[in-house]
Amino acid sequence: MLNAAEGILLCVVTSEAVLGVLGDTFIALFNCMDYAKNKKLSKTGFILIGLTISRIGVIWIIILQGYIQLFVPHMLISGNITEYITYIWVFLNHLSVWFATNLNILYFLQIAKFSNSVFLWLKRRIGAVFIFLSGCLLASWLLCFPQMTKILHDSKMNQGNTSWVHQRIHDFLINQSLTNLGILFFIIVSLITCFLLIIFLWRHIRQMHSVVSGVRDLNTGAQVKALKFLISFLMLFILHFIGLSIEVLYFILPQNKLLFITGLTATCLYPCGHSIILILGNKQLKQASLKALQHLRCWETTGNLRVT
Template sequence: MYNFLRRITFTLLVIETLVGMAANGFIVLINCIDWFRTRKLSPNDLILSCLGLSRLAWLVVMTLDRTKVFFSLGNHIWDTHVMPPIVWIFTNSANIWFATWLSVFYLAKIAIFSHPIFLQVKQRISALVPWLLLGSVIFSAMTAVILMTSLNNGFAMCNPSNDSEIKEPDSWKYLDILGMAPNLIPFLIFLSSTILLISSLWKHMRRVQSNGTGTGDLNTQAHLSAIKALASFAVLYLSSFLAITSQAVLILNNMDHSLPVRLLDLVVAAYPSAHTIILILINPKLKQAWVRMLHPLKCCLREVPT
């Protein structure tokens, strides 16, 4: 019974990650096609492309790790390879930084505030986006290198050259949590942007209602679409963080291959997959491209004889 449930969980995880890879790859592909056609990319599309690439790489690394665990190819992919954990930490950190700059971009472009600092940011945000993304890449790379160097030093201290038994330091068991710890700063920035955007929507709706013009204007719809994207990210990311924390506790108690650990993998993988689908649905250009891509498939299915 356990092996059956384990196979079902792994199958669901594969489907979930494949959907996430397809959705993130779709965003990158559409924006690359637009870039080749027009030789320019809007700041919003640039952020979405970087976000899609980082999530795609994150899902690939996660799939490799879970596949190795499922087929018992080793205790953990991190045991024998240094590159996968570096890539995981790098893509995980870059992922949340890109999502943070997306929230800041939405705030600057949509929110209605009259503070001079906000107005300055509003005017310069488009020009700042490439530099913010580049800074995020550099910061994420430095975080991955520093963390892996510290972990490798701890590994060497636990395994002297004359010690025949290989020992794993406790810090390696918390690798996933340690990899997410530097994300606290961008996540706080993300939450601040989301709260300010909600405040801006509340302020705008009060103004609209006092004027008696209704709440169906374009600015209200823009606020609501952005808040859907940001709120869904916050819920999914926090769920993923709690799942990773729970997995670390279970692994520390020698429950590496237990069913709860595998079920929590589904929660972790839902974060980059489900949120990307939401981003596609709220983006008119991506949504139209998605519908156009699915239309021939629907026609083919209708023509298949029953």
């Protein structure tokens, strides 16, 4: 049974997951409808569709594994459910981070303006950058899946072996580090592009303020808004992986359910918060979401009138 603090946090996690799935589903449907209407899919639209679909899968895996771990942990010990969850998680999580990295790079190359020769070369060859990152994704999967197979096999072989328990923490942490080497590359690239874009926007905003001499400029306001969204994304992105690290610690301290649910809460903040950031940061998505909310209110009002 869960205590009051654990129950409240679990409700928060579930709410985050529901909001994340709804937000990502809305973004995916909007871009699919835009493609059906215009018969043309932009790079941004393709990345957003792939990101939201993969992230919906990630959210479901996080919640499923969390509920099983909390209420029926014996299911993870017996049978092959651990293998299925692990392999699906590795595939979807790598894919989600890959799409997020592509989106960050695309925004960085489209918005930022640097005179650096490397930046100008990358800006002219966006397609080549995506091909390179696709190769990195395949390499990451090729490195990760054999390592995960080894971890699951060793766990089965040593299950119930008391002498192995004293050594498993060290081995577990090493194996987890090796498994996440591939995804670490995408995380570093995402963080670097976010930091560079934040630096560019910050410098540009200061220049605009000095030129305009205190008069508020519409373009400056939009860039300030973009800067806030970027910083929010960066914080959520870092919190997501802190949450995953906390969940890993739970396997070292398996009796601490509060620690595990805290990790789940931090982990689910990113997929929920990032979808909201994407909707609010995109004018078309924001307008479409407002229209959808208005339709829902109209249906609710009509339903209440019928009842009365």
